[in-house]
Structures are given as structure tokens and as C-alpha cells.
Amino acid sequence: MTAALLDAFWSGDGSLQRELPGYQIRPGQVEMSRWVQQALDDGQTRVIEAGTGIGKTFAYLAPVLLGSQRVLVSTATLALQDQLIGRDLPALQRALGVRRDVALLKGRGRYLCRYRFMQSEQDLWFSGRAALSRIRPWMEQTRSGDLSECATLSHDPDLIARITASGDNCLGQECPEFRNCHVVKARRAAMDAEVVVVNHHLLFADMALREDGFGELLPGADAIVVDEAHQIRDVASQFFGAAVSTRQMGLLLRDLRSEVTALGADQPDLLRTAEAVDREARSLRGCLPDAEQRIAYPPGGQFSVPFADQRGRLQGALQLLAAGLDPVADRSPGLNQLMRRARHLSDGLAQWGAEQGDRPQVHWMHTARNALVFHSTPLEVGTALRAFRDRQPCPWIFTSATLTVAARFSHFLRDVGLDENTPCLKLASPFDYARQALTYVPPDLPLPNAPEYDARFLAAVRPVLEWSGGRAFLLFTSHRALRHAAAALADLPFPVLTQGDAPPARLLERFVAAGNAVLLGAAGFWAGVDVRGEALQLVAIDRLPFAALDDPVLQARIKAAENQGGNAFREVQLPAAVMALRQGAGRLIRDAHDRGVLLVGDRRLLERPYGRAFLDSLPPTPVTRDESRVAAFFRALRANVGDMIDAPAGD
Secondary structure (H helix, E strand, C coil): CHHHHHHHHHCCCCHHHHHCCCCCCCHHHHHHHHHHHHHHHHCCCEEEEECCCCCHHHHHHHHHHHCCCCEEEEECCHHHHHHHHHHHHHHHHHHHCCCCCEEECCCHHHECCHHHHHHHHHCCCCCCHHHHHHHHHHHHHCCCCEHHHCCCCCCCHHHHHHHCCCCCCCCHHHCCCHHHCHHHHHHHHHHHCCEEEEEHHHHHHHHCCCCCCCCCCCCCCCEEEECCHHHHHHHHHHHHCEEEEHHHHHHHHHHHHHHHHHHCCCCHHHHHHHHHHHHHHHHHHHCCCCCCEEEECCCCCCCHHHHHHHHHHHHHHHHHHHHHHHHHHHHCHHHHHHHHHHHHHHHHHHHCCCCCCCCCEEEEEEECCCCEEEEEEECCCHHHHHHHHHHCCCCEEEEECCCCECCECHHHHHHCCCCCCCCEEEECCCCCHHHHEEEECCCCCCCCCCCCHHHHHHHHHHHHHHHHCCCEEEECCCHHHHHHHHHHCCCCCCCEEECCCCCHHHHHHHHHHHCCCEEEECHHHCCCCCCCCCCCCEEEECCCCCCCCCCHHHHHHHHHHHHCCCCHHHHHHHHHHHHHHHHHHCCCCCCCCCCEEEEECCCHHHHCCCHHHHHHHCCCCCEECCHHHHHHHHHHHHCCCCCCCCCCCCC
16 A cells, blocks of 8 residues: 555655655656665665665655654764754655654753753853853753754853763763653653654664663664665764773763762862872873874883873772762762762773673774773674664665765675675666766876875866866865865965864855855765755865774774785775765765866876776766866856766766
């Protein structure tokens, strides 16, 4: 019955066009939608790569809304969650003539915690109490507690941390405000809903059983749709691993001060013990170089012995704090939670560096300016993902615009623990890339490891920026190259926006509003950014995005592949780089009316045998090394000429 309703909907009865005037149904969209329907009917997990412009969101939502199953939809970002709830689901329900109960569920850090808000108001150590007075009117009347709805909330990370709860400091059912808890209310609404929208981080937090105090946060589902599935491995690695940071240890002192103030208690000895933890944590950070970097364990060099000794002193200070909190823990839920946190951090620090069970892990450290994070990352997460799916048998539908490498799904299937026989569907983008876009690899650039490469790359980009009139994303594979470009291009006659100068959403607003801006970005702008129209007509990428070889996790995965007799470059490094380049290149053409040039400064794309893997995975645009052809492209674009490219691909 549902299949017949779905066919009728896509056959062109006009309901979707009446709801969204000008909307065009695409053949690939219809094929994908039917595939999703078949998965819901037969309970079989499926994988779908839907090229940009397919309309995959409506393609998977239509059978979900027409059916009767309880479906969990997991997205990559909070922004996409809000889009689904605020725009896509309401419009499609109206077009389909159905009404299913839909709920949005975010992680607890996205909801106001009433208890911590009121604690912060009483905390004399907190310098941001004036900001709380601006938030209080919203706090008193909000029904959802969703921070995205609070217009008076600034983007101050410390303020947000003060008024939200985390897995570390949430009191769960012991909280005095438990009955009014916005997280509890959102979870109850989700348990009653037929369609629940979450994000990957929340999905995997539940998989890793990190939501203590609430039991299983995510409701059971008859089917799970994973959108933007190319991010699954990286997100899962965070949650199936472990991390302990010196910042968490410093927050013990802050939260203990707040708790003691709220209780009106006098605990000078306890505060001195917490101050000792903070002091020892800072000393441990001082044992390592000041620069931000990733360091494999065990750390080598001259600081290894003092580092080990200081780590022992920090662990001892944490144990003393936990012991000091034990006799007073029953005085309040907050003190009891602080005792558990101190024990958890002490145990985590003690266990870091040791193998846990039969699951190989990589132990490494990340040094930031004022913090040190101890990571334990699984070498692979496919086994853990397979075990989770086995515990909750239902169809999983994985979809993204970028899941294949050279048209093969094998790397994605391996990463998420799926069998090679899993049904996979690849749907090409409906865009006319041969007419809409051009790929340009500038001639005569040195190899990317040459000392003069950055300057030569920017020199090659400058004339193209003149031809495009700005309207460009310049994407860099390192923050070092980004900073160099920001200084070197400060004299451009266009607005220059640099990642880090403002929140990403604000930078994109400025970029679109300017109409001729040049945005310089690193990792955060390679994916998930959607700018349509004339504001973006050039995407320039400095290097093929191979991960840095000094990354401890990458090093371990390369070694593991070699130990198993595999080709580490082909199996580990190349697939990740191809996927990253596809994401970056995908920022250019987002609409059937978009036009633009993809500039890749790395000559290896055309001169190395492995370059074919990149080219075969990119949109099928003509490729040129002739700058005059690029200039002609933009002249034609400025003149609004329809057929801008008629030469065959490849020069």
C-alpha cells in the first residue's frame, strides 16, 4: 500500500509543486525513494550515494512519512537537524497529506539546565552573571529549553558551559530540577514520536552508553536513516574511544566552588585539594612543548621522565580529591557527582596508555595552548558498529553525496562494518557539469613540499580571483597555509574573510551578503557548507588533502595495514584524501543554475598515477591547465553566455 502511495506521489500529481512552486522532481530522486521504501519493506540495510542535486532528503523522507514504522533520522550537523524539523518535514507532510508525530532530539549540551543556571547566578566567582540576567526572561518562559531559540544568548563557550549539563556534571534523577528538565521532556517526546531527528554525535553517545542517569536516551526504532554518512567513522571513533583532559580537571575546581557557595558550606581543605589538582594539571601541560600538536604515546625525548613523574603526581592529587569528597558526598547531589567525576578522571588517567581487552587502540595526546587531552582511539570501529546493529536489528539506510572512491563502495563498507554484499546504489548528480563547471590545475607550480609552494600557489590564484570578481572559497589543508594566505592576500580589492575571525555561520552570512567576497577556510569549510548562486563561482584548493603523516592515529592505521600485508597508501591514505577532496570540490556547484571553476593547485592530480583515483571521483567537468581557457570561462559567465564550455574534457 505504501509503495503504491509513493509511486502516486512521485508520478507528478502536482502536490509537491503546489507546496513548493517551481520544485522539479528528478528521476534519480524517485529511484532513491523507491529503494528506501524497499529497505523499509524487506528490513534490509542499504547504502546510497546520491550526487549533489538528487534531492536525497525528500527521497528518504517521503517513504518514511507514508509508512507506519518508527524511524530514527540521524544527520551530521545541528543545522541540518533544524532544517529537517523547521522546513523539510512540515513541507513534505503537507504535500503528502499525512500527519506523523515528529520530534527533534539534541544532545544534553544543547538544552538549558535550570539547576546549573540558578547555581551560576549564585556563583560569586563567575564574571558572566550579567549575561544571565539577559537570559533569565527566556529561561522562565521557554518550553523546549533549546538554546538555539534564545535570541539573547551570546556565543561565549564559557557561558554556555555554565548553563548546560554534560555527561560529566549532569545529576540525572538526583537533580532538584529533574521534573522540569528540558532533556527529560525532549526524550519523552521522542519516545512517543513516530519520526525522531537526531545528530550523529547523539546517536553514537547512545551507542557508547555515555548518557548516564537517563538510561537509553534514544528511543527504539524500526528503521534508522543515516544522512551525511561519510562522517560516520570519524564520529564513531570519538565515542568508542576515550578522552581525559586537563581542562576537565580544572573544571572540578570551578564546579566545587559553585557547589560550596550554593550550599553555604565552609570547606577550605577541600578547596585547597581541588586547587592542587588544577595546579598539578597545569604543571603536566608544562612538561610538553608549547606548540599545538599531536604526540604519540609513549612520548619520546628529554621530557619523557619528568612527564611520567608529573602524571603520577596529578593522579595522586585526583585520588586525594576523591577521598576528600567521599565523607561529604551525601550532603548534596552536586558533591556526590563531583566525587564520581574525580574518581572517573583518576581512573581514566591511570588507564590511558594501557591496552583494554582485545580491541586495538591508539594512545596519543593533543596539546592545546592551555590544555592537554589524553586520547585512546580505536584502530577501527567497523566491528563495534556491526555489534551495535546486531543488538538492535532493523534496516539501516546510509546515504551521502560522497561514499565511493573511484565508483567503489568497498572502503565505506569496511569502515562501518558492513558486508561486501550489502546492496549499494550510486546515483549520479543531475547537474550538467560539462557546461556548468571547469577544473583548472595551474601550470608550472612546484610540488607542494617545495619551500616556495605557498607563495607560487597564491600567485596563480590572484589572476583567477580577478576574473571571477572575488566570489571565491580558498580552501587550505593546514592552518599554517591559511594564516600565510590571510597575510598575503590582505591587499585584495575584495572583502577577505578568514576562518577564526568570527563563527562559521556569521562568516557565511557576510560572504553571501557581500556578493564578491573571498573566504579563506580550513577543515571546517570543506564540508557541510551550502552557498548557491553568484556569490560563489570559484573554489580553490591548495593541496590534495592527504592527512599529515605525524598524526598518531594515521600512523597506527598505516602500520596495521602493512602488518596485514596490505598496501597502506591505497587502503588507508588515498581513500581518505579522495573523500576529502570530493567534499571540498562539492562546495562549488550546489544548484542547476550555478557556474564556476574548481582550481586545484596540486600538480600530482594530473602527474601521479594515483591522481586518476581523484579524477574518477570528482564531478565530470572538463579539465584544463590553460589559464586562457579559465579567463574565457569567466568572460562568458559575466556575459551570461549559456554554453560556456564546449571543448572535450582534458587538454
